Amino acid sequence: MDEALRVGVVGAGPWAHRVHGPGLYAHPGTRLATVWARRPDAAKSFAEPYEAAVADGFEELLDTVDAVAFAVPPAVQAELAPQAARAGKHLVLEKPLAADPAGAREIVQAVDDNGVAALLMLTRRFAxxxxxxxxxxxxxxxxxxxxxxxxxxxxxxxxxxxxxxxxxxxxxxxxxxxxxxxxxxxxxxxxxxxxxxxxxxxxxxxxxxxxxxxxxxxxxxxxxxxxxxxxxxxxxxxxxxxxxxxxxxTAARDCYARMLDDLLTMIREERSEHPCDVHRGLHLQQILADAQQAI
Known part of the structure; x- marks a missing residue:
């Protein structure tokens, strides 16, 4: 990849401000290109320091980026991440992957079917x-x-x-x-x-x-x-x-930078397997469901 990976961020909450924005802006291999959030004022506030565009909708964001980083609740991620994968976009996903195993399986299926790189932000695993x-x-x-x-x-x-x-x-x-x-x-x-x-x-x-x-x-x-x-x-x-x-x-931002290193390597080498890939996310999702069932 000769040019920086254009990344869109979905969500404009505390984690987006604290980690996604600074991390994508600072990494030499990525560019925070576009932001979309369900609250336009929050999206604008988040995007301005990085001179990123603000999309009016999720589909508009997909048209402007190579990859999508999610900073949204699990149920929202489960709704939107498969759409991004089917559009050929690489993914940075938050944990848990979804609200339940069914939602996690849908993300895994979309990633596998479309051959995109996708990593789950298990922060400490990158330390x-x-x-x-x-x-x-x-x-x-x-x-x-x-x-x-x-x-x-x-x-x-x-x-x-x-x-x-x-x-x-x-x-x-x-x-x-x-x-x-x-x-x-x-x-x-x-x-x-x-x-x-x-x-x-x-x-x-x-x-x-x-x-x-x-x-x-x-x-x-x-x-x-x-x-x-x-x-x-x-x-x-x-x-x-x-x-x-x-x-x-190790600080979360430094872990995030190491995660981006791995994502860029996966894209460059056209491979999808990683210790923190979506299949790992599905395994963890099932354990969460088993724990919920156990009580």
């Missing part, structure tokens, strides 16, 4: 310290179990206090859950069963997973916990002792 930890634990093997904790107050105040889909749905499970479940799944082997799931009235989740090969793991999630700083930690244990995920935490 070098996480990649090094996962590589190490998978190489050693022999792990019998693991633990994860993701405790934060993101739904109590700030940008996401007014996020309707997070507040009305199972907030911590749907928002932080895909990140946390993904890490345990990669570290210990594919999650095959949700043995136990409990959600308290204040959205504190306790989950127990069964992994391929016999390992088990536990996960505690809450986005309504007034802890400062947030508690986000993971560890596995077994015949090699205890291996925590420790060290620095």
């Amino acid at each position: 070098p310290e996480v990649q090094a930890w996962l590589s190490g634990v998978r190489e050693l093997g022999g792990w019998q179990g693991g633990t994860g904790r993701w405790l934060a107050g993101g739904l109590l105040a700030g940008d996401y206090a007014g996020s309707e889909w997070r507040q009305q749905q199972e907030g911590a499970l749907i928002d932080a859950g895909p990140h946390a479940i993904d890490l345990l799944d990669v570290a210990l082997g594919e999650i095959e069963q949700v043995h136990y799931a409990h959600r308290s009235r204040d959205d504190l989740w306790q989950l127990v997973f069964g992994h391929a090969g016999g390992a088990t793991s536990t996960l505690t999630l809450s986005l309504r916990m007034p802890v400062q700083p947030s508690v986000v930690d993971f560890a596995v244990y077994g015949e090699h002792g205890h291996a925590p995920l420790a060290g620095r935490r």
